[in-house]
Amino acid sequence: MLHISSKSYFSLVIFAFSLFNLISKTLAISTDKLAYLNQLDNNNYSTLSKLISTTSPLWKNWKNLLFTLIALGIPTTLFFLKPSILNYIWDSMFNNSSRGNFMNRRRFRFDKKNDPTYQKVQKKGGNIGGLINDGNTCFMNSVLQSLASSNSLMDYLDEESKSKEVDFTIAFKKLLDHLNSKHFSKNHDYKTNPMLKTMTKSPNKNFLLGYNQEDAQEFFQSLLSELESDYKKIHSSSSTTNKTEPIYNTELPSDAVHGIEQLGHLGPVYIPSSQIDPNLQDANLKSSQFNLITPVDGLSAERIGCLQCGEMGGIRYSVISGLSLNLPPDNYSALKLTDLLKTWIEPEIIEGVDCNRCALNAVLDYQTNHLQILESKENKSEKLIDLLKTRIGEIKNELQKPIIDDEIFKKLHTENMIKKCSKAKQILISRPPPLLAIHINRSVFDPMTYRVRKNNAKVVFPLKLDLDPFVAEPNDINTDARLPLSKKVVHDLQEENEDVQDEDDDQAQDQHNQSSSSLETPEGSEKQDDDESEKQTQESLKTKTTELNSDGSDSDLDSEEEEERTYPTNSTSIPTTIEKQDLSGPLVYALRSVIVHYGTHNYGHYIAYRKFRGVWWRTSDETIDIVDEDEVLSAPGVFMLFYELDSLSKEEEDLEDLENEVQDVKISGESDEEEDNEEEDSKSDNELEEEEINDESEEGNNLAQTIANL
Ligand SMILES: [Zn+2]
Known part of the structure; x- marks a missing residue:
């Protein structure tokens, strides 16, 4: 699926509006000028000089120039330097319009300190990381956030990233670890670029419009194939190929x-x-x-x-x-x-x-019948009967086998004895x-x-x-x-x-x-x-x-x-209530994350809900909120669901609780400890953060400069 996303669409509209403004201004001036020119002798002016003279007022009029530059400059600068700003505007517009119970959502960003849930989450490590939208990257961000909630995947990455040859697996693990690291009350957003660079087939980035908005499911599949090719690099060939001899x-x-x-x-x-x-x-x-x-x-x-x-x-x-x-x-x-x-x-x-067997059965019936007729005749040909008997024997013999293969069938069947079966x-x-990753295929022809x-x-x-x-x-x-x-x-x-x-x-x-x-x-x-x-x-x-x-x-x-x-699909009873059961059993799976798609088939926005630190998070690129379970279960436009074997997901939460109880005393009221807690690869962490800070300050400078220049 390649298409222009809603966000690029949105910024294009702004761009088009500014362009329209410029043209109309120019035209307003040039019509005056043209009217004046028409009064003169047309022969004295070449087409080129006419053109120059009609557009020149724009450049002479500094007010007009300033206005045009501002109108064109601000949206484009915003779009190129910080696409996430537009995404943020878009997301908040969407939230207000499409979600009726907006007020019910717990937005801890604005009202947090006194909430018991917030306190509980703080004890467990607080905020999760956000992902920077680098131009239509919500399809990637939603998948990455979803996968970061899976214990079995995190365990797998721990194990598989031990080898140095597996660039992607290491970068993937690092990014997910970042998302899951303890940010406490701080908000921190990460870039997907370092991981995307290690992919052999990463999504296409378009210079003008950012990433082509792709299908989250396709991105999920490409992450998997990267993992598989890394796996094959370090494991013996016998355990990596799927077609092996019995x-x-x-x-x-x-x-x-x-x-x-x-x-x-x-x-x-x-x-x-x-x-x-x-x-x-x-x-x-x-x-x-x-x-x-x-x-x-x-x-x-x-x-x-x-x-x-x-x-x-x-x-x-x-x-x-x-x-x-x-x-x-x-x-x-x-x-x-x-x-x-x-x-x-x-x-x-x-x-x-x-069906070979059905056809062969029909041949057998026919031949047996034929044999009876031959035997009942007075002057019977013993030779023919013997031939028929051997044939019947052969067929019976073949029918003993579990599967009648095509070659045998061709040898034994009679032309007009093909049987059409269901x-x-x-x-x-x-x-x-x-x-278990479940993709809800919403594309309908x-x-x-x-x-x-x-x-x-x-x-x-x-x-x-x-x-x-x-x-x-x-x-x-x-x-x-x-x-x-x-x-x-x-x-x-x-x-x-x-x-x-x-x-x-x-x-x-x-x-x-x-x-x-x-x-x-x-x-x-x-x-x-x-x-x-x-x-x-x-x-x-x-x-x-x-x-x-x-x-x-x-x-x-x-x-x-x-x-x-x-009649399983003709849902006689349309489900109106949310399914909530407390099931148990060896094949019970627990919901870990949900990817939701807003919008139409051609454009829209992906967000992800994920369970982590005992609560549900709504992640929309850089915007991370704690939400109620009910909001998750009533989410419209579900696109992908991730269920994890209950025994695996339970274990982790229990462990996490235990771990946090032990750390309780240590953390109490401390929120600035996060830097120290992230002992693992702290160097590269800092590098990454610096890089981001630089980027951001650079963007800020650029923007300030652009405005100052105007
Ligand atoms: Zn059959």
Whole structure:
């Protein structure tokens, strides 16, 4: 996305206004002059001299010149030297207009000393750092602030920045450390330039308009690829490539991590090869390796399979660095994040696809029929019967294999026996990452105007998100495509709406255990014949929950869930309340930061909310405020969400609290200690600060000089 941002737009308007002023002044003078000239003999004047004589009054009239210079000079000087001033004006304009409960916000900049929350934050280190807007850089600043709130990322950077070769990782860590350092009551803004310089592909900077306003999500992805390339510089090649040959289980390292074990762990993770390539020799004895590099890396599992015969071409596991959830093109009302996730894991039905197994089954039926006819004839040809029998044997043999590959199929099938089938495509999270980045894709194609628009629908998101309904580890996966991808019952999907958490958890666990034991071998469904109509099989897909609970318990609940599952997006109940639950469980994630986008598809402003030091901060470039949790949860235009594994995020806050209790005595009432506290790389810190101070004083001088010159 390349476009002029609102801020450049704003300053351009000022610029255009000044230019208009200049032109109109010039014209006003020159019309007088022209009127005079017209009275003279035109032949005595060349066009050039006419031009000079018409514009000269402007230069002769010093008042006019002064006015023009001021009108043109001030906005341009401001824009080139201190783009943040315009951004500040813009941001405050936006805040007042788009945020109804402006007065409810706690602006500690103006009223702080007596607030208990402020006192608490002061004890923990006070203000966080701001980021200078260096010309449309809010898309970068919002991502950087968001990431600085992740414990798993900060831990990762601590570890990975130990090597000297990794310029980017070191600069990235340094910047985030700056943001998180203890500023107490002071405000300090940092520059992103030192970090951007270390990027191999940093965002484009335009001389006139600053940075092209880009997508925050794209910038996030480019940060990740920089981290990955740094990682590959210092780690051995075996653990950095993702396509490695399946390994015999006996040859795996003793500390190998399988499936979903040790959540939060990064590095190689093993998945049973039998799911990925069922035709592989000794597939059951082998594992395939996937490498998770950064804390946002997780695994997804996707299955595309035939709804008639159940054959699938192997579960496709891939490393993902977050989720991108689309907003429905036709729904502009409020949506729930959990509903978007439910839509994401819904099976997608693809009609009219060739299926090798179904076709081969049809060939087998035909040949068997043919054989019977031949055998029943009086003067039968033994030779032909033998040939047919060998062929039938071959086909039966091939059908034993889990997957009919294309070559075998070509050899055995008969031209007119291609069968069009329906296939289902379904995806789930197989191993969730320590830090889950969710991108709300608001770009919607408008078929009326052939343009991409922004869907400004409100997305309601919870503070705690239970990923359990959206996760299926390898043991939970059905390889029969007629069954749902996850063996886990859909029951879990409704949990978030119910208050009785504990009972439900137990029930779900029970059902889970029962279903996984009874579904080890999905033979029963395989016996179904091909002549079953499409409708029936699709129906079976929809009613899969009922099938799973063959014990008959909770049948009422199941039918409710079926409805829920079949129509997940047609939100019959539009969420009006903010989701606030206190969930617990191994897959519960806590909200760490939120990126919000104001404006339209082509221009606007990004801000970030981030949790740090026990409170929520609203960061808009240089403007940092402490805000209420409610403001965060009711934020419009949510663009990205960062959820961290609850166990990881809790740990840090507890530790932080402990640490601060210990330091309590030391700090008491002290706010100037920050310089001393930042013992690490204090030298470079000072350098950076000096640089900034110089820059700022230079800007001030320049401005003063410009005005003085006028
Ligand atoms: Zn099939």
